[in-house]
Each structure stands twice: as C-alpha cells, then as structure tokens.
Amino acid sequence: MTRPPEPPPKRHGVLRLWHALRYSWDGLRAGWREPALRQELVLGAVLLPAAWWVGRDAVHVALLALSVVAVWVVELLNTAVESVVDRIGPEWHPLAKRAKDMGSAAVLLTLLASGGLWAWSLWAWWRG
Template sequence: MSQHDPVVNPQKGRSGLSRVFHATLISLNGLRAGWGETAFRQEVLIAIVLVPLAFWLGRSWVEVALLAGSVVLVMIVELLNTAVEAAIDRIGPEWHDLSKRAKDMGSAAVLLALVLSGGIWLAALCTRFVT
C-alpha cells in the first residue's frame, strides 16, 4: 500500500501500543454489542456464578481451567454465532438456503459448546460428590 492509497480501515495503519489500545476498544465494543443479545446476557450471568464455583470445585489447576474455560468457551461461541447472524442479516432479510445453513451451523456450534461444558461440569460434580 503506497502513501497515497486511501485507508479503508484506519486500524490497519496503526502499529505498536496504539494498535493494541484501539483493538481493545473494538473488542469492548463487541462485548457491549453482545450484551444486547439475550442468550449472551444469560450466559454471562451463569458465568458469574460458575467461574468462581470452578475454583471451589476443581481439585487442580487443570480441573479449574477446564471448568472455567468451558463456560468461557460457550460465551465465545455465542459471540461468533451472533456475528454470523448479524452478517447474514446485513446481506438481506429474504430467505436463502445458504443463509439458513450458516445460521443453523452457528446455532449447532453453540449447542455443542453447551453440551461440552455441561459434560465437563457433570464429570467434575460426579467425581467430587459420588466417589
């Protein structure tokens, strides 16, 4: 890119700490946008309970990391699903098979993340209280 080319995304022209600072602001904006989604708010509220509980339930740092990490993973996948849905909706409101597939796969990814997290928590609870 030469000096006279127009910069479409000003973030691309930044470097060093300025880039890190602006990237952090963009990420915080993404979290604020995610907060506008009911599912993400519900997952955050559950995480407020489960992440501290992971430190009590986990018997090692690996268990704590798996328990807390699985909860955070659900929120990450939810944000990505919401991003896919927003991009599809930006294209247009008309029904299209590929749009439906993309949204369905995003939803399936959230479901798999929830199943994984639930399995990890169930295994930890069983290990802690059944044996």
C-alpha cells in the same frame, strides 16, 4: 449521492493495540445486547467461582473455567455470523439458513460439552 464511509487509517504500535482493545470492548458491549449471551454470562459468573470449589487441582479448575469461556466465545462468533447474514439481506435463502443453523449447532455442542464436564465434575465432587 453520498460517499461510502472510509475505512479507519492503519495504525501501528501502542495506538493499534489501544484501538484493537476498543473494538473488542465494542464487540463485548454489542454481545451484551443479545439475550442468549447475557444468560450465559450470568450463569458463568456463578460457575467461574464454583470452578475453584469443584475442581480437584489447577488443571481441573482451568478446564471447568475454559469450558465456560468457550461457550461465551462460540456464542459471540454465532452472533457475528447471524449479524453478517442479516446484513446481506432480509430475504430467506437456504445458504443463510445453513450458516445460521451451523452457528447455532456450534453453540449447542459447546454447551453440551461444557455441561457434560460440569455434570461429571459435580458428580465426582459429590461422591468425594
């Protein structure tokens, strides 16, 4: 019988921050393997510099940029929910479907909000 893996030891100070950074980096690398996040990151690589061009002032630029980053954050959280649900078991369950659907809905709402902000900003920019 194999023993379950032991949790990592508790760390403090700079060492804790270093390991937290490594865990976050691992999370970003895992997210990169998800096609939806890759597409959103590539689109964001275009939109973030464009925010400086389209935004009328610093607050407007920040809102445009944060709307793009919000999509990435929600997509990462949705992927985390899906991973946990899949880890529990492969069989279909109504609560598993509900959790995955709600994560997907959160991504959709964030995409709609960001897209709406960008559409309004581009329209205002085009009008002059």
